[in-house]
Amino acid sequence: MEDLRTRQTPGEETSSSDTLQPNVRGTAAVSSPALCAARLPLPGVMDDEGRVDESRLRMHIFKNGGVSPAERGLAWRFLFGMYPCSSTASERSLLQEQLLVRYKVMKRKWQQVFPSAVRLHLNGTDAELVAAVRYFDERQAQAQQQTQDQSEEVRDRLAFLELQAQILFERVVFDRGELQEAIRIIDKDVPRTNRDLSYYQGEGSGNLLVLRDILITYAAFHPEVSYAQGMNDLCSRFLEVLHSEVDTFWSFSCYMEKFSKDFRADGLHRKIELEAALLKELDPQLYAHLATDNMESFTFCHRWLLLGFQREFEHSDALRLFEILSCDHLELISQQVDRARYQERLARNYSTGEAYLRSAECLGICLLNIMTYTVGTESIQTPLNFSLFVSLQPFAKIKKVHFISH
Amino acid sequence: MQNNHHKEHLYKILVIGDLGVGKTSIIKRYVHHNFSPNYRATIGVDFALKVLNWDQETVRLQLWDIAGQERFGNMTRVYYREAMGAFIVFDVTRPASFEAVTKWKEDLDSKLTLANGKHVATVLLANKCDQGRDVLTNNGIKMEQFCQENGFVGWYETSAKENINIDEAANCLVKHIMASENDMLQSEVPDTVTPQLEKDKGGTCSSCFRSQ
Numbered sequence: 001m002e003d004l005r006t007r008q009t010p011g012e013e014t015s016s017s018d019t020l021q022p023n024v025r026g027t028a029a030v031s032s033p034a035l036c037a038a039r040l041p042l043p044g045v046m047d048d049e050g051r052v053d054e055s056r057l058r059m060h061i062f063k064n065g066g067v068s069p070a071e072r073g074l075a076w077r078f079l080f081g082m083y084p085c086s087s088t089a090s091e092r093s094l095l096q097e098q099l100l101v102r103y104k105v106m107k108r109k110w111q112q113v114f115p116s117a118v119r120l121h122l123n124g125t126d127a128e129l130v131a132a133v134r135y136f137d138e139r140q141a142q143a144q145q146q147t148q149d150q151s152e153e154v155r156d157r158l159a160f161l162e163l164q165a166q167i168l169f170e171r172v173v174f175d176r177g178e179l180q181e182a183i184r185i186i187d188k189d190v191p192r193t194n195r196d197l198s199y200y201q202g203e204g205s206g207n208l209l210v211l212r213d214i215l216i217t218y219a220a221f222h223p224e225v226s227y228a229q230g231m232n233d234l235c236s237r238f239l240e241v242l243h244s245e246v247d248t249f250w251s252f253s254c255y256m257e258k259f260s261k262d263f264r265a266d267g268l269h270r271k272i273e274l275e276a277a278l279l280k281e282l283d284p285q286l287y288a289h290l291a292t293d294n295m296e297s298f299t300f301c302h303r304w305l306l307l308g309f310q311r312e313f314e315h316s317d318a319l320r321l322f323e324i325l326s327c328d329h330l331e332l333i334s335q336q337v338d339r340a341r342y343q344e345r346l347a348r349n350y351s352t353g354e355a356y357l358r359s360a361e362c363l364g365i366c367l368l369n370i371m372t373y374t375v376g377t378e379s380i381q382t383p384l385n386f387s388l389f390v391s392l393q394p395f396a397k398i399k400k401v402h403f404i405s406h
Numbered sequence: 407m408q409n410n411h412h413k414e415h416l417y418k419i420l421v422i423g424d425l426g427v428g429k430t431s432i433i434k435r436y437v438h439h440n441f442s443p444n445y446r447a448t449i450g451v452d453f454a455l456k457v458l459n460w461d462q463e464t465v466r467l468q469l470w471d472i473a474g475q476e477r478f479g480n481m482t483r484v485y486y487r488e489a490m491g492a493f494i495v496f497d498v499t500r501p502a503s504f505e506a507v508t509k510w511k512e513d514l515d516s517k518l519t520l521a522n523g524k525h526v527a528t529v530l531l532a533n534k535c536d537q538g539r540d541v542l543t544n545n546g547i548k549m550e551q552f553c554q555e556n557g558f559v560g561w562y563e564t565s566a567k568e569n570i571n572i573d574e575a576a577n578c579l580v581k582h583i584m585a586s587e588n589d590m591l592q593s594e595v596p597d598t599v600t601p602q603l604e605k606d607k608g609g610t611c612s613s614c615f616r617s618q
Binding site for chain 1: 443444447487537
């Protein structure tokens with residue numbers, strides 16, 4: 001039995017296939033205003049003025065097993081809520097300016113309180129990190145230049161927005177001790193973000209510093225969550241896809257509105273308990289087996305659930321899975337009406353579809369069935385979301401490997 | 407291959423300490439004999455298994471690599487359960503990580519005791535000793551005193567990078583775990599029946615045990 005207990009999680013050490021490509025994207029932009037007016041080329045998802053049909057977008061993601069990497073950046077801005085789906089392209093252009101200015105004001109605020117934390121402290125042993133700071137500084141200088149080149153009209157508008165933002169954040173008072181501790185941990189973790197990704201290679205290493213500023217700003221303005229280990233990994237996903245500091249900050253903030261409780265001990269504990277309850281219901285035999293080996297605490301699910309399998313799958317697959325899980329399609333649609341449609345689609349996908357979608361659909365039916373009754377005698381208040389069901393997949397694999405080989 | 411008298415031990419060992427002190431690096435060095443400067447932060451808990459040959463006996467060490475941030479502090483109770491020994495690690499280049507040592511030790515002792523009521527054997531590791539030395543560890547006598555006062559069975563200056571003292575520290579811990587195990591077996595009053603579910607020990611009267 002100790003074999004099972006001590007076996008490394010699959011994929012733990014495997015570097016992603018993307019490691020060999022050089023990064024051609026460089027350090028992320030501060031903001032990406034051009035995307036406000038960009039069209040999302042998904043059939044029937046966007047109207048003429050640029051409004052997005054949210055349920056169609058979610059369905060599209062679910063049905064197609066994610067969007068293509070080229071569409072991902074724009075799709076995520078809607079999916080995670082940085083752009084309201086009901087906004088038109090011209091409304092978004094104003095919103096983008098507002099978000100840019102707000103973020104700048106927020107960042108400046110903690111930088112004024114902790115001038116010594118503006119720059120990452122280097123101990124000199126990490127040459128890559130030294131280079132990363134240089135690329136980041138170059139980007140800062142460029143951004144400064146661009147600001148100076150703005151027309152007077154734009155500058156006036158931004159000045160007004162800045163005044164608004166200052167009023168908005170004026171009354172925010174930082175807990176200095178807490179924030180200092182958060183910065184200490186962020187500075188420990190940021191260099192430990194998955195640097196093997198092509199995104200962080202070469203000039204892209206400057207993105208580590210972008211990530212740092214986003215995380216500190218988030219921690220400063222969300223003292224109830226602050227920073228917890230693993231947020232760097234999650235935020236890194238957003239940065240890689242959105243490739244923009246401001247957009248990443250707001251998208252990550254939207255994501256955290258829903259999931260910040262996972263980063264508090266009680267929240268994740270509850271999720272792990274649910275996972276255990278779900279397995280107990282769906283596979284009592286395997287659950288009983290784990291229980292006899294004192295594994296019923298399911299602590300090994302911690303990372304799967306917290307990071308959405310980021311370290312368990314190959315990088316691009318993990319990104320797709322995260323997108324599918326985040327589309328909440330299953331959770332949002334009416335169960336009764338769509339059940340039949342799923343079964344139909346499932347049958348079709350067994351012959352033509354791809355493996356991912358197939359397992360997603362299987363789990364979908366499973367989810368619909370389960371959602372109609374409560375697990376065990378205790379009624380479950382926290383909704384059983386799709387990711388809990390996906391987390392059961394590795395169990396099926398373990399069971400196959402373990403029970404058949406012994 | 408193994409004869410019938412061959413004894414096997416399985417010990418669960420915790421590796422705890424402030425974040426970024428090198429817990430994962432120490433385990434990777436000890437178990438996989440390698441080092442990388444670019445490990446990712448541990449989320450939750452990771453596991454590794456080390457097998458030792460110990461006086462013709464086999465010792466399996468199940469190493470629990472526990473994430474360093476206190477955020478998930480109340481989950482540590484679950485992680486600590488049934489551990490037989492622990493390493494508490496700090497980073498000699500960061501005095502704050504040494505201050506966290508007593509916090510970890512208190513947390514451990516308050517949540518985990520052996521069957522005989524004693525605390526589990528714990529070894530203190532002063533890691534990254536290749537990168538410079540903390541004032542405190544330069545003063546060996548003070549460290550000895552610290553260990554005595556705080557109930558550590560020993561301390562080592564280690565370097566996962568340069569492979570310094572890691573095997574030695576592990577051997578020290580195993581020695582103390584075995585001693586406390588013997589201690590527990592001998593201290594049992596012969597008239598009392600203490601059922602123990604230790605499947606690894608393959609005792610001579612296993613059928614009696616099973617029928618209980």
